[in-house]
Amino acid sequence: MAEPIGAQRGTRDILPPEIQAWQLMEAIARDAFSRYDFAEIRIPAFEATELFARGIGGETDIVGKEMYTFTDRGGRQISLRPEGTAGVVRAYLEHKLYAGPLPLKVWYQGPMFRYERPQKGRQRQFHQIGVEVFGSAEPTADAEAIALARDFYQGLFEEISRRRPGADLPELVVQINTLGDDRCRPAYRVSLQEYFRSHASGYCEDCQRRMETNPLRVLDCKVPSCEMLNGAAPTLEPCPDCQVHFDAVRELLSAAEVPFEWNARLVRGLDYYTRTVFEIVPRGASKFGQSTVCAGGRYDRLVSDLGGPPTPAFGWALGQERVADLVLAALDDTSATEAGLPLAVGPLAPEATVQAFQLALQLRRRGLAVALLPQASKPDKHLKAAVRLGAHYLALLGADELARGEVTLRDLHARQQQSVAASAAALSAAMAGPQPAPAAP
Numbered sequence: 439m440a441e442p443i444g445a446q447r448g449t450r451d452i453l454p455p456e457i458q459a460w461q462l463m464e465a466i467a468r469d470a471f472s473r474y475d476f477a478e479i480r481i482p483a484f485e486a487t488e489l490f491a492r493g494i495g496g497e498t499d500i501v502g503k504e505m506y507t508f509t510d511r512g513g514r515q516i517s518l519r520p521e522g523t524a525g526v527v528r529a530y531l532e533h534k535l536y537a538g539p540l541p542l543k544v545w546y547q548g549p550m551f552r553y554e555r556p557q558k559g560r561q562r563q564f565h566q567i568g569v570e571v572f573g574s575a576e577p578t579a580d581a582e583a584i585a586l587a588r589d590f591y592q593g594l595f596e597e598i599s600r601r602r603p604g605a606d607l608p609e610l611v612v613q614i615n616t617l618g619d620d621r622c623r624p625a626y627r628v629s630l631q632e633y634f635r636s637h638a639s640g641y642c643e644d645c646q647r648r649m650e651t652n653p654l655r656v657l658d659c660k661v662p663s664c665e666m667l668n669g670a671a672p673t674l675e676p677c678p679d680c681q682v683h684f685d686a687v688r689e690l691l692s693a694a695e696v697p698f699e700w701n702a703r704l705v706r707g708l709d710y711y712t713r714t715v716f717e718i719v720p721r722g723a724s725k726f727g728q729s730t731v732c733a734g735g736r737y738d739r740l741v742s743d744l745g746g747p748p749t750p751a752f753g754w755a756l757g758q759e760r761v762a763d764l765v766l767a768a769l770d771d772t773s774a775t776e777a778g779l780p781l782a783v784g785p786l787a788p789e790a791t792v793q794a795f796q797l798a799l800q801l802r803r804r805g806l807a808v809a810l811l812p813q814a815s816k817p818d819k820h821l822k823a824a825v826r827l828g829a830h831y832l833a834l835l836g837a838d839e840l841a842r843g844e845v846t847l848r849d850l851h852a853r854q855q856q857s858v859a860a861s862a863a864a865l866s867a868a869m870a871g872p873q874p875a876p877a878a879p
């Protein structure tokens with residue numbers, strides 16, 4: 439036998455029990471998006487490498503070290519998308535969506551690709567859900583998008599608590615900051631750079647390089663000695679306009695009853711952010727740790743940097759692997775994610791196979807989820823299979839039943855059974871109707 443081929447490092451299969459956590463998260467996200475009037479957009483998984491270099495920034499780790507980049511058979515430089523925003527902006531420009539009604543509010547979902555060291559919750563192929571808002575410079579756009587992210591988690595946690603009362607769920611807090619704009623950021627850059635240079639020897643090698651090329655990025659470093667020095671680094675002095683904007687965002691979040699904290703050292707790992715940036719983090723000691731569960735911000739220059747008309751914008755993304763882990767941990771196991779199956783149908787004799795097949799299909803066409811036990815066998819075997827599938831009812835068709843035009847319907851929860859006419863309508867009615875009579879001894 440040939441050696442089986444395994445999945446690639448940094449990729450994983452999401453198998454049926456786990457997929458229910460993903461479907462739950464995606465259903466709740468869809469529901470939140472439609473209530474906030476966001477439309478779905480689907481964009482390609484690969485784009486010109488240049489798009490990411492210009493959009494995300496050539497100095498970032500994402501573009502510099504982590505992209506899956508290759509030359510295709512036509513000689514084009516292609517990259518698998520490492521994030522969603524650049525592609526959505528490209529689509530916005532390519533289809534001149536700026537000529538339509540603004541603000542344009544879209545969401546996306548799908549796989550992203552980064553060549554990173556795989557670890558828990560971090561894969562080379564990972565999945566994100568994200569939103570982008572184009573054409574509004576108003577603080578309401580920032581606050582609305584942040585409130586949407588919070589409402590998504592609120593809805594998810596409510597559903598988890600409904601399925602598993604008392605589930606261990608973290609308290610989520612929005613951390614928010616302003617990175618200023620073209621008027622106030624240059625001065626901040628300079629004062630940061632002065633501070634970093636005067637403490638250069640205490641910083642890691644990466645930071646010593648970053649402090650010259652992109653000093654804001656130094657604040658993102660997770661090396662402990664760098665983090666300690668960053669604690670005393672200067673904070674941004676917003677210009678009056680940026681201050682007014684930031685105050686308004688915070689007032690709106692308070693009005694929306696979204697708990698938040700101002701974290702003056704919060705920066706994001708991408709070059710394009712202006713003014714508001716935010717992260718949602720679990721607070722306190724919980725098994726969910728401290729890692730960010732949603733992040734984003736305002737990017738008022740990106741659209742014009744990519745060749746479009748000046749367009750203020752705001753967006754965020756969340757990593758689905760992390761959320762799926764959280765859902766599964768909170769539910770303790772996957773059984774609580776399963777809705778169960780109403781009915782299994784099994785033939786007791788080969789001559790009943792066609793009727794069992796037909797009955798199962800008729801019931802499915804009436805809207806019922808039905809498992810067909812394909813092979814004729816004894817009642818005990820079918821019973822075991824139906825229990826394993828989590829079926830509520832089991833319909834059995836044998837030679838005797840066929841002769842009478844009936845099936846035996848067993849209620850596996852109530853441990854009762856009755857004879858029912860062998861039709862989809864009669865079976866549906868019996869399953870919906872009053873409790874069947876006790877089984878004959």
Ligand SMILES: [Zn+2]
Pocket residue numbers: 641642643644645659660661664
């Ligand atoms: Zn560092």
Ligand SMILES: [Zn+2]
Pocket residue numbers: 618619620621622623676677678679680681
């Ligand atoms: Zn400013």
